[in-house]
Amino acid sequence: MDRILIxxxxxxxxxxxxxxxxxxxxxxxxxxxxxxxCGDCHSxxxxxxxxKGPSLFGIVGRKAGTxxxxxxxxxxxxSGWVWDEDRLRGYLPDPRAAxxxxxxxxxxxxxxxxxxxxxxxxxxxx
Amino acid sequence: xxxxxxRWPMAPAAALxxxxxxxxxxxxxxxxxxxxxxxAACHVSAFGPQLTPHGQAFKLHAYAESTGSWTPPVSxxxxxxxxxxxxxNPVSEGDANDNFRMxxxxxxxxxxxxxxxxxxxxxxYEGPGHVWGLDNVDLRAxxxxxxxxxxxxxxxxxxxxPGVQDPWNTFGAWRYPYNxxxxxxxxxxxxxxxxxxxxxxxxxxxxxxxxxxxxVEAGAYATPGDSFLDAIGVAPDESAKLNGAAxxxxxxxxxxxxxxxxxxxxxxxxxxxxxxxxxxxxSDHYTDLVIDAGYQWLGSRxxxxxxxxxxxxxxxxxxxxxxxxxxxxxxxxxxxxxxxxTYVYDQTYEGILGLSTVWGGRDTILYVPDxxxxxxxxxxxxxxxxxxxxxxxxxxxxxxxxxxxxLKLGIRxxxxxxxxxxxxxxxxxxxxxxxxxxxxxxxxxAF
Numbered sequence: 001m002d003r004i005l006i007x008x009x010x011x012x013x014x015x016x017x018x019x020x021x022x023x024x025x026x027x028x029x030x031x032x033x034x035x036x037x038c039g040d041c042h043s044x045x046x047x048x049x050x051x052k053g054p055s056l057f058g059i060v061g062r063k064a065g066t067x068x069x070x071x072x073x074x075x076x077x078x079s080g081w082v083w084d085e086d087r088l089r090g091y092l093p094d095p096r097a098a099x100x101x102x103x104x105x106x107x108x109x110x111x112x113x114x115x116x117x118x119x120x121x122x123x124x125x126x
Numbered sequence: 127x128x129x130x131x132x133r134w135p136m137a138p139a140a141a142l143x144x145x146x147x148x149x150x151x152x153x154x155x156x157x158x159x160x161x162x163x164x165x166a167a168c169h170v171s172a173f174g175p176q177l178t179p180h181g182q183a184f185k186l187h188a189y190a191e192s193t194g195s196w197t198p199p200v201s202x203x204x205x206x207x208x209x210x211x212x213x214x215n216p217v218s219e220g221d222a223n224d225n226f227r228m229x230x231x232x233x234x235x236x237x238x239x240x241x242x243x244x245x246x247x248x249x250x251y252e253g254p255g256h257v258w259g260l261d262n263v264d265l266r267a268x269x270x271x272x273x274x275x276x277x278x279x280x281x282x283x284x285x286x287x288p289g290v291q292d293p294w295n296t297f298g299a300w301r302y303p304y305n306x307x308x309x310x311x312x313x314x315x316x317x318x319x320x321x322x323x324x325x326x327x328x329x330x331x332x333x334x335x336x337x338x339x340x341x342v343e344a345g346a347y348a349t350p351g352d353s354f355l356d357a358i359g360v361a362p363d364e365s366a367k368l369n370g371a372a373x374x375x376x377x378x379x380x381x382x383x384x385x386x387x388x389x390x391x392x393x394x395x396x397x398x399x400x401x402x403x404x405x406x407x408x409s410d411h412y413t414d415l416v417i418d419a420g421y422q423w424l425g426s427r428x429x430x431x432x433x434x435x436x437x438x439x440x441x442x443x444x445x446x447x448x449x450x451x452x453x454x455x456x457x458x459x460x461x462x463x464x465x466x467x468t469y470v471y472d473q474t475y476e477g478i479l480g481l482s483t484v485w486g487g488r489d490t491i492l493y494v495p496d497x498x499x500x501x502x503x504x505x506x507x508x509x510x511x512x513x514x515x516x517x518x519x520x521x522x523x524x525x526x527x528x529x530x531x532x533l534k535l536g537i538r539x540x541x542x543x544x545x546x547x548x549x550x551x552x553x554x555x556x557x558x559x560x561x562x563x564x565x566x567x568x569x570x571x572a573f
Contacts, residue, residue: 032426036385039427040167040180045524050193051162071194105183105270 025113030121033114037106044125053104059083060123075101088119154236154246155573156201157184158521158529160192165521165532166473170422170430172521173534173570175295175304176468178424179382182293186279186335188266189237189244199237199245205229207568209307213561217498220254220309228253229308232261243267254308259359260325262290262299276337283331287324288347288374288395291331296418296436297393299324302466302480303512303538305570311562313508314493314501314546315484317440317462319395319414323347323372326355326365331374341391343376362403369409372397378418385426390419401446410453411443427473435465444492453492460486460506476516476536483509493546495554498562502554505547514538534570539563 034044041053048055054070061084065077079099081087091098092115094108109115158165161184166172168181177185184191206228214222235247248261268281283291289298298319316322331345348371352362378391393416398409420434440460447453466480490504516536520527545552545559552559 032428035426035428036424039523040163040178043162043523049162051167052191052193069193069195 025116025120027117027120027124029114030117030119033109033118034121037109037114038118041104041106044122056122056125058126060085060088060119060126073101073103075099076103085119085123088122089115092118154201154203154234155529155532156197156199156234156237157189159197160199160237162193164523164525164528166427166523169521170424170432170468171470171476171516171518171534172473172525173516173518173532173572175300176302176432177293177295178422179380179387183279185291185293186268186281186333187244187270188242188268188281189246190239190242190266190268192238197237199235199239201234201236201572202232203234203570203572204231205305205568205570207305207307207566209309210565211311211561212563213557215309215311215498218309225307225309227308229305242269252308257359260286262287262325264291266291273334273336278334278336280334281332283333283345284328285331286326286328287321288327288329288372289319289393290324291333291343292376292393293335293341294378294389294391294418294420294434296391296420296434297416297438297464301436301464302434302478303514305568307564307566307568310564310566311498313484313506314499315460315486315506315508317414317416317438317460318397318412319393319416319438319440320462323366323368323397325358325360327368327372329372329374333376338382339380341376341378341380343374345374346371347374347397348372365403367400367403367405369398369400369405386421386423388419388421392417401444401450401452404446407446408449410446411441413441415439415441428471430470430473431468433465433467435463438462440486447492451491454489454504455487455492458487458489460484473522474518476514476518478512478514478516478538480512480514481510482512483507488547497553497555498557499546500553500555501546501548502552503547507547508545508559509543510540510545511543512538512540530573532572534568536566536568536570538566538568540566 041051042056043049043051044056046057048057050070054067064079064081065072092109095102095104095106168178168184170176208226210224216222230250230252232248232250235245238244244266246264250261251258264283264285266281266283268279271278271280285291287299295301327347328350329345329347331343333343335341349368355362355365373396376393378389380389395414398411400409401407416436416438418436422432424430442458444453444456448456462484464482466478468478470476485507488504493501493504493506495502516534518534520531520533542559542562545562549559
């Protein structure tokens with residue numbers, strides 16, 4: 001009986017592990033990935049520094065094309081987008097395909113785990 | 127780094143292009159002010175000159191990318207150094223040893239001029255010679271386009287030093303070592319492409335970076351008139367004089383994975399020079415072929431490691447020099463290999479190991495015995511190993527004084543295994559190669 005119970009619990013645990021939600025995104029890893037892929041052109045410091053790309057401080061929840069002092073592309077300014085996490089999730093893998101006409105010269109973050117970590121990091125910058 | 131009157135290699139011995147032709151330019155704060163980028167975004171350390179892919183892209187885009195706001199394209203730079211060699215140098219243009227001097231101070235017109243046009247133009251005051259003169263110049267225009275369905279950057283460069291426009295740091299103007307004392311003892315020979323025509327020519331090249339992978343460039347250089355050379359601070363009678371145009375070509379393939387990148391490439395320089403600038407003589411012909419490669423691990427920029435190098439084969443046909451007995455062999459060759467490996471921690475603490483070796487055929491007329499700078503056995507063979515450490519406190523996100531304060535403090539020890547053909551009594555006057563072993567300390571600042 002004990003063996004059957006252990007087997008059942010084991011099967012249940014395996015089921016949870018294999019079908020449960022994906023591992024939570026890691027903002028600390030995202031900070032490193034941000035430095036790798038985004039940090040040359042973007043700052044997340046609270047003083048809202050624009051570089052070749054606009055400041056990403058407070059990006060999550062912000063309307064696209066609205067950081068003061070940055071010259072956006074028409075595509076960005078007129079997109080009407082709000083940078084929520086789903087929008088970032090669709091944008092980061094291939095920005096130029098997601099927003100044709102963007103000024104951003106970047107091929108994208110191909111690894112979905114890294115993209116999730118970056119989004120988690122950006123969500124902390126507010 | 128430019129060299130003033132009395133230090134240019136003479137044309138008959140263009141073979142004797144001195145290896146101390148080391149240009150000096152750091153990350154330029156005017157570029158940082160223009161783009162909002164930190165120095166560390168474009169450079170492997172936060173000071174330069176070794177470029178990251180981000181810095182290479184900025185250069186290929188003609189130094190003209192910006193945040194949109196106009197900033198003055200003006201920077202300044204100064205280098206102070208202390209050089210101590212194992213044995214005194216009795217023919218030094220400075221003190222025999224322990225030279226502590228301001229090597230140079232420079233002003234730059236560096237940044238976006240208008241639209242897709244930008245510049246890197248350096249005016250340098252050479253401390254030891256007390257002379258001002260034009261230094262490296264690279265005026266560019268570039269634009270983005272699509273070629274055969276692939277993104278491309280296409281541009282033109284007008285410059286005065288073959289290779290100064292190159293986006294990598296493996297040969298010519300920007301190879302390691304990135305700076306040196308004006309009083310460093312240089313070997314008897316280096317390939318022409320490693321600074322032999324620096325500032326003495328004017329040329330134009332066209333280039334394209336296709337799909338961020340394939341780089342192609344071609345162009346030509348010519349010698350400007352004597353009055354022009356004189357006006358920019360180059361003594362005409364001490365500079366090289368080309369017979370017709372010199373051809374420059376470059377091809378490279380690169381791959382950028384984000385965390386790491388690599389490239390492999392080749393370059394060619396084909397030039398004819400008049401011995402003694404005497405156009406009544408046949409010219410000496412040089413063809414330099416460079417094979418180069420590099421790898422960078424950038425990661426999150428906490429730990430950066432790079433390794434890069436270049437092999438150069440120079441074919442020489444010294445027809446004119448041979449005719450006037452300035453060379454013992456009409457046809458010969460010179461080869462060189464340079465390798466350097468860099469590790470940078472936290473974009474602040476940098477260690478560099480550099481190897482440089484030059485070798486070629488024996489020529490007892492071209493390379494003659496002479497105290498310190500000569501060769502007893504007529505060979506140019508020189509091999510040295512350098513170990514360098516440097517500290518770059520500024521130029522990063524949140525750095526003090528950004529984007530105006532930039533500083534690099536460094537020390538370097540260089541050991542010469544062989545010098546001008548031998549390890550002992552290389553010059554015929556009892557000097558050993560290791561007598562040239564040098565300790566260099568430097569302070570390099572830009573703002």
